[in-house]
Amino acid sequence: MNLFAYTIIAGVMYGIFFGLVGLGLNIVFGVLKMINLAHGDFIMLGSFLAYWLYTLLGVNPLLVIPIAVATFFLVGFPLYYAFVPRLLRSKDPEMLSFILFFGASQVIEAVIIFAFGNNQRSIPSDVFGSSGFVIFGQRFPIAWLITTLVALAAFGFVYWYLRHTRMGYATRAVMANRDEAMLSGIDVNRISAFVFCMGLALAAIAGVFSFFIIGSSSPSMGPELTTVSFAIIVLGSLGNPLGTILGGLIYGVAVMFMQSYFSSWADILPYVLLIAVMLIRPEGLVGKAARSA
Amino acid sequence: MLKKIFPSLGVVLVVVAMFLGLPSIYSNQSFLFNLMLYLALAEGLNIIYGFTGYLPFGYVGFFGAGAYGSAIAVTLLHISPLWGVLWGGVAAVLIGIILIPLLRLSGAYFAIANLAASQALYYVVSNPALEKITQGPYGIDLSSVYNANAAYYALLGVLVFAMVLVAFIRNSDFGLCLLAIKEDRVTASLAGVNIVRARSIAWMLSAFVAGLCGAVFGWYSAVFYPSTVFSLDVSVFTIVFVLFGGIGTLAGPLAGALILYSMYNFIGISTPQYFQLFYGLLIIALVLFLPDGIASILRKGKVYVP
Amino acid sequence: MSHNGKRLLKVEGLVKKFGGFRALNGVSIDVCEKRIVGLAGPNGSGKTTLINVISGVYKPDGGSVEFDGKSIYRSPSHKIVHSGVNRTFQIPRPLAGLTVWDNVRLAAVYGCCEADKREIIRKALEIVQLDGLKDFISGGLTFAQQKLLGLATALATRPRLLLVDEIAAGLSHQELDWIAQMLLRISQTGVAMIVVEHHLGFIDTLTSDVVVMNAGANLFRGSIHEAAQNEEVVEVFLGR
Numbered sequence: 001m002n003l004f005a006y007t008i009i010a011g012v013m014y015g016i017f018f019g020l021v022g023l024g025l026n027i028v029f030g031v032l033k034m035i036n037l038a039h040g041d042f043i044m045l046g047s048f049l050a051y052w053l054y055t056l057l058g059v060n061p062l063l064v065i066p067i068a069v070a071t072f073f074l075v076g077f078p079l080y081y082a083f084v085p086r087l088l089r090s091k092d093p094e095m096l097s098f099i100l101f102f103g104a105s106q107v108i109e110a111v112i113i114f115a116f117g118n119n120q121r122s123i124p125s126d127v128f129g130s131s132g133f134v135i136f137g138q139r140f141p142i143a144w145l146i147t148t149l150v151a152l153a154a155f156g157f158v159y160w161y162l163r164h165t166r167m168g169y170a171t172r173a174v175m176a177n178r179d180e181a182m183l184s185g186i187d188v189n190r191i192s193a194f195v196f197c198m199g200l201a202l203a204a205i206a207g208v209f210s211f212f213i214i215g216s217s218s219p220s221m222g223p224e225l226t227t228v229s230f231a232i233i234v235l236g237s238l239g240n241p242l243g244t245i246l247g248g249l250i251y252g253v254a255v256m257f258m259q260s261y262f263s264s265w266a267d268i269l270p271y272v273l274l275i276a277v278m279l280i281r282p283e284g285l286v287g288k289a290a291r292s293a
Numbered sequence: 294m295l296k297k298i299f300p301s302l303g304v305v306l307v308v309v310a311m312f313l314g315l316p317s318i319y320s321n322q323s324f325l326f327n328l329m330l331y332l333a334l335a336e337g338l339n340i341i342y343g344f345t346g347y348l349p350f351g352y353v354g355f356f357g358a359g360a361y362g363s364a365i366a367v368t369l370l371h372i373s374p375l376w377g378v379l380w381g382g383v384a385a386v387l388i389g390i391i392l393i394p395l396l397r398l399s400g401a402y403f404a405i406a407n408l409a410a411s412q413a414l415y416y417v418v419s420n421p422a423l424e425k426i427t428q429g430p431y432g433i434d435l436s437s438v439y440n441a442n443a444a445y446y447a448l449l450g451v452l453v454f455a456m457v458l459v460a461f462i463r464n465s466d467f468g469l470c471l472l473a474i475k476e477d478r479v480t481a482s483l484a485g486v487n488i489v490r491a492r493s494i495a496w497m498l499s500a501f502v503a504g505l506c507g508a509v510f511g512w513y514s515a516v517f518y519p520s521t522v523f524s525l526d527v528s529v530f531t532i533v534f535v536l537f538g539g540i541g542t543l544a545g546p547l548a549g550a551l552i553l554y555s556m557y558n559f560i561g562i563s564t565p566q567y568f569q570l571f572y573g574l575l576i577i578a579l580v581l582f583l584p585d586g587i588a589s590i591l592r593k594g595k596v597y598v599p
Numbered sequence: 600m601s602h603n604g605k606r607l608l609k610v611e612g613l614v615k616k617f618g619g620f621r622a623l624n625g626v627s628i629d630v631c632e633k634r635i636v637g638l639a640g641p642n643g644s645g646k647t648t649l650i651n652v653i654s655g656v657y658k659p660d661g662g663s664v665e666f667d668g669k670s671i672y673r674s675p676s677h678k679i680v681h682s683g684v685n686r687t688f689q690i691p692r693p694l695a696g697l698t699v700w701d702n703v704r705l706a707a708v709y710g711c712c713e714a715d716k717r718e719i720i721r722k723a724l725e726i727v728q729l730d731g732l733k734d735f736i737s738g739g740l741t742f743a744q745q746k747l748l749g750l751a752t753a754l755a756t757r758p759r760l761l762l763v764d765e766i767a768a769g770l771s772h773q774e775l776d777w778i779a780q781m782l783l784r785i786s787q788t789g790v791a792m793i794v795v796e797h798h799l800g801f802i803d804t805l806t807s808d809v810v811v812m813n814a815g816a817n818l819f820r821g822s823i824h825e826a827a828q829n830e831e832v833v834e835v836f837l838g839r
Contacts (some may be wrong), residue, residue, distance in 0.1 A: 035401045095348065096580050098401040099536070104530075110570035118566075147459060223525060227412065230405050234517025268416040271409035278406050279394050466708045469697070473705050476694045479656055483677035483685060485710025485756055489675075 003061060006138045007260045008253065010135065013140070013148045015252020017206070017213045019245040020151035022232035023158065024202035030175040030239040031195045032084065034097040038105035040225030042072070042200050046207020047217035048112060051121045059206050061127060062146070070206040076197030084196065085189060104224055112219040122216040143212035150209055154202060158241050161198075171195055231274035300599035302461035304544050305453065308332070312449050319485070322445060324558055326513055329448050330506055331554045334531045335538070335546035336455040337502030342532070343540035344462060344471035344497050347396065350404040351411030354392075355385040355500040359507025360522040361418055364433040365426060374438045378447055378508040385504020388414065389497045396492050408528075415523035422595040432518035435511060444513035451505040458498060459543050460599070471495055472541070526535075533572050536579055539588025542598045546589065604631040607667060607791050608653070608684075608760055614661035615645075615652050615815075623649040624815035625662065628793070630760060635782075635792045637802035637823075638720045640812035641835050646795045647689060649812070653793075654686040666760065685753035686762035689795075691745035695738030696721055699729055702737050703755045710756030723755040726785065731800040743770055756787065761785070763794045767801045779804045799823060811835075814820050 025039040036042075046068055053059035053067065087097045125143045162168040173181040174191050182188045206289045210217055226253070236247025251270065258266035315325055334356070341347050362384020363377035372380070395406050419427040428434075461469040470491050473481035482488050504533045511517055530553075538549025553575075583589060588598045608630040616624040619640050630636050640646050643705060651657045655676035664672045671679050694702050700720065707719040724730040727747040732740065737748055746766055753761060764783065767775050775798075781806060786792055798801045801811060801821045811819040811826060813835045819826055826832045 035405070043484040082579075083581070090584070092400075094400045097348075098348075098404060100577055101578040103580065106569050106573030106576065108573075110573060114565045114570075121454060189351045195520050216565075224412075227405065227409055231409070264420055264422050268420075271416070272415035274397070275406050275408045275413070278398055278402060347773055466704075469701055470709060472697065473694050477692050479676070480692050480752075481705070483654065483656075483675050483680055483756075484706035484752060485680040485709075486705070487675075487677045495804055501721075504750055 001140075003260055005136055007256045009135050009138050010136045010144075011253030011256035013252070014213060014250060014256055015146050016148050016154045016245065017209065017248070017249050018228070018232055019212075019236075019248025020154050020202065021206045021230040022236070022244045022248060023241060024199035024206070025064070025152060025229045026233040026236070026244045027158065027202065027240065029233065030241060031171065031192050032088075032097075032291065033178075033239075034084075034087070035101070035230070036199065037098055037226055038100035038108060038222070039101075039203055039229055040227075041105045041108040041222035042203035042209040043210060044112065044217060044219060044230075046072075046204030046224045047210045048116060048121070048207075048219075049204065050208040050211070051123060051217065052116075054123050061123065062150075062210075064208045065150070065205055068208055069201045071196045072204045075194065076200045077193055079200075080193040080196045082283050084192065085106045093278035103139070105226070109219050109222055116219065118219055120216040120218045122127055123211045125212050132187075136246070141212070142201035147209040147212050150205065154205060155242065155245055160200075162241065167191065167194065182250040197280070227274070231270045234274060234277050297597070297599070298445030298462055299587070300597065301464065301543050302548065304592050305460065305599050308547065309366070309449065309453060317447070324439065326441075326448060328551070328554050328558075329445075329452050330478065330510060330536060331530060331550040332547055333448065333452040333455045333506050334527070335534045335550040336376070336448065336452075336459045336504060336537055336543075337499050337506065338434070338531045339459055339540060339542075339546045340462065340502065341495050341499035342535060343542070344457060344468060344475065345393070345491070345545070346475040347485045347496070347526050348401075348404045348532070349499070351407035351409070351530055352499075352503055352531055353405075353523055353525060354411030354414045355388060355503035356507035356510070356525040356527050357411070357414065357418065358385045359393070359504030360511035360517060361427060361433070361507075363508035364435055364511050364517075367435060367438060368433070370424075374435070374512045375443070375447060378505055378512065381508025381511070382504040385500045385507065386497050390537075393493050393496065396489075396496060406523075409538055411525075411528070413478050415519055419519035421478065427519070432516060433511065434516050436515045438512070439515040441513060444509055444549070448506070448509045451509055454505070455502045456543060456547075458502070459546075462495075463541075463599075467491070467545045469495075470487070479537065521565075530557075535574060535586075537575065537586055539586030539598065542588050544599050545586055545588035564586045603810070604633060606630075607632045608643065608793075609665040610653065610662070612647075612662035613649065613664065615648055616660045620774060622815055623652065623662075626634040626812060626816050627662075628810055628817070630791050630793060632759070633786065633789050633791055635786055635794060635806040637806050637809040638793050638795045638812065639797070639799060639802060639809055639826075640818070642660075642797075643824055644812040644835075645815040646812055647764055648815075649688055650764050650793070650795060653679075654684060654762060655827055670770055677709070680756050680758075681712075683757075683759040684754050684762070685758040685760075686744065687749045687764055687766055689768060691742070691749045691766040693712075693737040693740070693745050693748050695736070697737060698733065699724070699735050699737050701738070702748055703751050706752045713757065719755050719757070722797070723751040726754060726808065727751045731747075743774060758790060760791045760793070763792055765795055765797060767796060767798055775801055799826075816824040 013044055025036055029261045031115050048060050049068055052066045053064055083100060083206050088091050090096050090200050125141055128146055131142055133142055133145050139184050171188055174188055178188060232247040232251050233244055235250055236243035255269055256267060299438050312329055316322060316388040320329040338352050340575040341349055359381030363381030366372050367374055370374050393411055395403055398406050418427045419430045423429060470486045474488050474492060478488055507522055535546045537553055539545030560567050606629055612622050612625045612627060614625060626649055638646050652659045655674055657672050666682055666684055671682060703720045703723050707716045711719055713719060719777060723732055727750050729747055729751060794802060794805055806834045807822040809823055809826055811832050819829050819832050
């Protein structure tokens, strides 16, 4: 019974964090209808930013959040304008963007290996203090609580942005129908660029806290994180950012159950989930179709 | 029709002559073997990606299935490694059949689902719970049947098979039907094409080639691990080579693999990141400036690319 | 209603939904062997949807479709084509990267069981008078030529029933006459047709048997002249 309770609670926290891992990918997909195959590498970049700031200057990971957001907005805008408008005009934006972002992911991975070497890095989990906290008789490290709260705050921010700001309103219009949004006078390119940067920044924030949930960070962890993120957003529903948290929760609880009860098969879970959902209910648990013929 | 077969035949003969002749001039057999391996894989991937537009990011799954299928047949059933190669092809086709439902997904969704499938297969094969059959993560030891020269020529046979297959598809009604499906499924099915059957056949042929390649690779390596034969790098390299050369042709993927793999061998093996950075940038440049590969430059100059 | 000859196509109570919208709401139509039926109706009345459902491009949600006594309800397109039905598109969709010849070759090879493929391709191109352009890439043809190519492709599958979707739209007067004559010639070789058309004059030159649809259902069947005197028909065409 103890194991069961631990599994559920850990699964929920783990899942909320993985919701954040998928959130940036989903928000970019919602607006651009492109799969950012370098998403996992942006998470990795976020984690290396945090690692570097922590080991060199002792910056607390919580303080890295604003730095990460600023950095990725600065990087994101030129990236967006260099590639995306061109891709949107091409004959097959979906496939070509997929391949291009894949190229970008390889470039990022190679550059980080040059800079940091191909090793695992970590930030000690007692950076927020060594005290634990207790839920329903189960003890967890404080870093888990902080990570969960950060992830929830990120979802809260996205909710507030989409529902209660003018730009969020325009963003929802672009998500619903890009052409019609353009015809009704919305500056679609500006919105897309902003949301693209927001997606990268969210990925980076997930990266900053990845140490505490995943354990360590390595330059080549990008592709696997991208696949897991994709599984989560397909579960939650593609293009619906807030549905991501649902996908994350299902994924988190399922992973924890596998690890507790069938640990040797736990690694296979995200992939099987992804394939199963795409074949059985490709519109996700609350959304639109991604399948044809 | 015949006019178009001769250039293809010429390409096949040149490649065969090259790999028969080179070992006597150039002693690095392992390089020649790996080069041939990527030529064959590139043609195999070309069957599904070049002619139908399905991008198999998990192509390595078939390669690994072939390596393990043949190794298990050789170690447990004690058949000869040459027959084992065929078993590898069959194992990959079986995996291909299981994955046929993925072809209902389109574009990038297919690519990701296929990637996930190859990862799932990797975790199954490397699972310690299956140690009795697959040796789990501890790898396969085929050193009792090791024969590098035999494996080299077996791979040449596989490469010839893959090239002839692509040349045939390119010049046949079947190839026309695949290209039609790629362009417009509705128009193709109203021309009477059974889309599901045609794309499944292309998929299984593509899987078969990768399975044969994986089987010969296992034989040549003598000892291999799940992490080697299911390495995502195999998919990635093959895709990059095919994209660079030009999809849907016989010569494009060959040229792409030949140029880039040789380059990899000179700049990449000791520090793979140099090559990774290079092909990452190359992919971006191709998508932006040359989406149909180097073959399209020749085609613009009205040169027929076999 | 004219029931001369064997009934080839029998559609009854056909329903097609898009979300909550019923694009076809119980439409019925039948076509006898070698006959031409005109299909008219205002925009959005479901004419093209009906063609799409009969030809298997869309899957219906209710009703029945029988061709030559066998159900083709929810069959895949290629099976419907093999049983002897084909269609043209209002907005042509050729295989743009392939030559005119290869477009028709695909249909002759996969859609038709007769042995002499070259002859079938040659004839189909001759009927629509595209034989001079056979080596052109079809993406480079004019709109009208692409429509004719679509017709040739359909003919190369040797249909017994041809569904012609607004072939006259966007063509000049001379071209209209010429196309009408072409369709009549095709019909004389024993091909039955449903000709969807906005332009009633065009239908009039082809047949006196017209079905008028409105809101996904049948409104009227009879001759054009009777249609012109039918109050309901006049109302849906002119709006109230």
